[in-house]
Structure formats: structure tokens, C-alpha cells
Amino acid sequence: MYENIKKLYQLMQKCNLCPKKCGVNRLKGEIGACKTAKEFKVASINLHYGEEPPISGKSGSGTIFFTNCNLSCVFCQNYPISQLGNGNFITTEELANKMIALQNKGANNINLVTPTHVYPMIAETLFIAKQKGLKIPILSNCGGYEQKEVLELMEPFIDIYMPDMKYSSDEMAKKYSKIDNYVANNRIAIKEMYRQKGTLKFNDNDSFA
Template sequence: MRKLSGLYENCRLCPKACGTDRLHGQHGICGMPGGVVAASAVLHKGEEPPLIGEKGSGAVFFSGCTLGCPFCQNEQISIDSMGADITDNELAAVFLALEAEGASNINLVTATQFTPSVIAAVGEARAKGLQIPIMWNSSGYETNRTVKLLSETIDIWLPDIKTLDPMVSERLFGARDYPAAARASIKMMASQLEKRGGELIEDNVMKRGMIVRHLVMPGELDSSRAVLEWYAENLIDRAMLSLMVQYTPVNESGRQIAGPDYIMQDNEYNQLLEWLDEFGIEEGFLQSPEAASKEWIPDFSRLNPFPEKYSKPVWHWKFK
């Protein structure tokens, strides 16, 4: 426990390696101190089918972010840091509460900046009887060291691979090193999964496995083609692909959006279908064009950030 918490000092949990002493109150480039800040925990039905089971994925939404994409749908928490402090003991209790409500897994949404605390909280929850899988839902912007730290804790890996073009990553979210970091960390996640025995699905619910997400950006299809080709060459037999087209140019705060100002067009969607066929990608998940909707933009100031049909609140930062 002491060794893990020490990782907040001279912090290098993410590739930006800011070196901030978060252990003693400073805030890192992620915007967070050396202790968990979270916004919401819900039974969430908006994930891929093997992840939601009967009642939903037990999603815990953490505050702050190591990447900070300016077009993030969760900008209230990822950029504006909405949320409240929560101890490791309290976080473990949230995990257990989600399981008691029927969650199919514990879905750790953007938790890289709190890796030491998450490992400790999962360990405590396991000691108190937690049985469901733990899922790492991240941007893919990880260090190999952090992935190794998580290897005994995580059962399901759910990383994004946003782009493999350094020019695109620098322009859209100011991280030219994103492609190199994502390639390395995602390959390592796949290797860690194989060491644990590979994918395991029971009764159509994933217990162990890996799904790689790619959000297609309108106007950036060349970038998406490169991602699909890389996936086909490196991961097609090791992880499922989830191709997402839900990009919505909504910015409630009035902040200037660096991404495209329109949703995906029909001709772009049809091009994606052709590429999936070209690269032999037959299994996985593909959103329909209708997924690009303001309905999916959460509001973390509400007890239930999502539409009622998709989500049931279990914990909220305002009512902890």
C-alpha cells in the first residue's frame, strides 16, 4: 500500500511524466491530486453487448484526464474536474454496491491518474467478497509500467486507439507521442491478457478479454484507415474491435472545439464498411450512424448523468 501511494510522488503514471509531487498536494498535468476524485457510479447500458449483461456495466467515472481531448463528451469531469474526493475505502464500497445492484463488471472510466488508489481499492473490495471482473476503460495513452502495475488487477481491457498519426494527435489533443504510447500499451495489454489465459465469455458476458475502441473522426478517414490496418495486422486474433461513429460536435461550455464541426457523413460511413471488408475484420462491433446524438452527452451535475433508459445511479459526488 505504502509503495503504491508513493507513485504519486514525482508522478510518472502517464506518458506525460510531469513529475509532480501529487502525494503532497500538488496537482499533476491531469489536474488531479494524489487521491481519488470521482463524479459518478452507475449501472450503464451504453457499452458493448458482452460488457453490460442483464443490468449493465458498473461504470465509475473518475475526474481529470491524462489526455484532455477538447472534444470530449465527458468534459465536465475530464477537463473541468467536476467531482468529489473519495477515499480508497469508500471507493471499495462503491465497487461492492455496484455488484450488489447487479453490475456485470466494475468499469473504471479514465482512471490512469489514480492507478495506485484503484489497485488498493480493488484489493480491499476483493478481500470483502467482490467477484465480478474489473475493466480498464481508458484512452490508450498509457505507459508500459502502468499496464504492468495493473496486470494482476484488470480482467477486461477496454482501451481507445484514437489515431496512429502523430500530426493528427498533436493537432486534435496536443499529444504527438500518443500513437507510439498507444501502440506499445495496447500490445502489452493483449500480452497480459494472454498470460491470464485469454478471452473468457460465459453466457454472452465477458469475464476476461479485450475490446479495442476507435472513434472515427469526420474528415479524418485516412487516420481511421491506418488504425484499421494496424488492428488487422497486430490484434485481430487477440482482441475485438469496436468501431464508433458517435462523434458529436457539442460544446456546452462554449470552449472552442479543436475537432470537426459536423457528424459523420453517409459516404464516410460507407468507406469504413469497405475498409472493414478489405482488412478482413468480420467480428466486433460497429455503431450505426444514428449513434451521433446529443442524447449521449452526459450531465454529471445530475444524479443520473445519462438518460434513464441507459443508466441507473448508484453513487454521485453531490450525494456521497
């Protein structure tokens, strides 16, 4: 895990954490399209009961909304968070403690909303949190605009992927999310997620009602 965290941070030196490949040195404070350097913000940390029923279950999903995004979708339901930068700075140590608090409140899982541009800090946070006793599943709730190599590095940290497949037309992706190459990258990413985790499985005694 430690080697993966190191490699993920190295990718931020000339950032190619996502297919936008901005090439900025985020470790030195430069920012690319996601407007995030190494310091990162979260907008909310709560038990969420409105996710897909298998994710929220009865006791809620431990949902963490990360500020900013590697996409710029005009229809974003979290626009003030993803595009206007609403949120507060947090350290990996502080976030690890918040994850433990969510687990103690009964969260079914840790639900990372818009994680792609902050995967290195998330990996470090999870490493710390697991040492503190975090045991519930970790879910990546992402926009599906991902790099295969980054997903490979995140494999030990993520248990469940819940990605978007926003477009099957690059023309629409350009028009509504300002990206050139969503479709091909999204399909490669989804295949990699499927290779890692396979099909969603339920325990016989799971109940979502």
C-alpha cells in the first residue's frame, strides 16, 4: 500500500491523475483543471440515506463529498461544491478520524464522492484510517473519467466502484462537460473496475428495506 501511495503522489508532479493530463506540479501548489493542488477540501461528511438502496442500507452510507472535480458538467447537482469550491480544507489525519467516526455511527461503508482528482490523499487517508481500525467497505463514487494506471494503484484501497457512464458521444461530452475524450477513457476505466471487482454481489441475508 505504501508504494502505491508514493506512486500516486508522484503522478501529481506532472499531473496525469486523470485523462485531462494537465501536467502541472500540484505538489508545488500549481493547479490544473480541477483547481486543486495538494491541499484538499471536503464539503460534507455525513450518513446518507438516499444513495442506491444496497449502498445506504438501513443505517446509511458514510458519505464524503470532495470539493472540486476533474469534470465541468453544466448539469452538476453539486455545482457549488464541484465548480465553485465550497468546502473546508482538511488533513489526511483529520479525515481518517472522520472516517472512524462514521464507522462508529454505524455507516455501512465509506462513500467517496468525486474522488478522482484527490486519489493520492484519499489513499494516504485510508492507510491511516485502517491502522486506526477502519473496517467497513470503501466505495468510489466517481464520474468515470479515470486513468487505468491510477485505478490499478487504487486497487488495494477501493472495495466497490460506483462510476458514472455519462456519455456515449464525445460531442455531447464536449458540449456539456467540456472534455474531449470521455467515451474511450470511460470505457477503459469501466473495464478496469470490472476486472478488479467483478459483478455486484449480495449476501443472502442482506436487507435494504
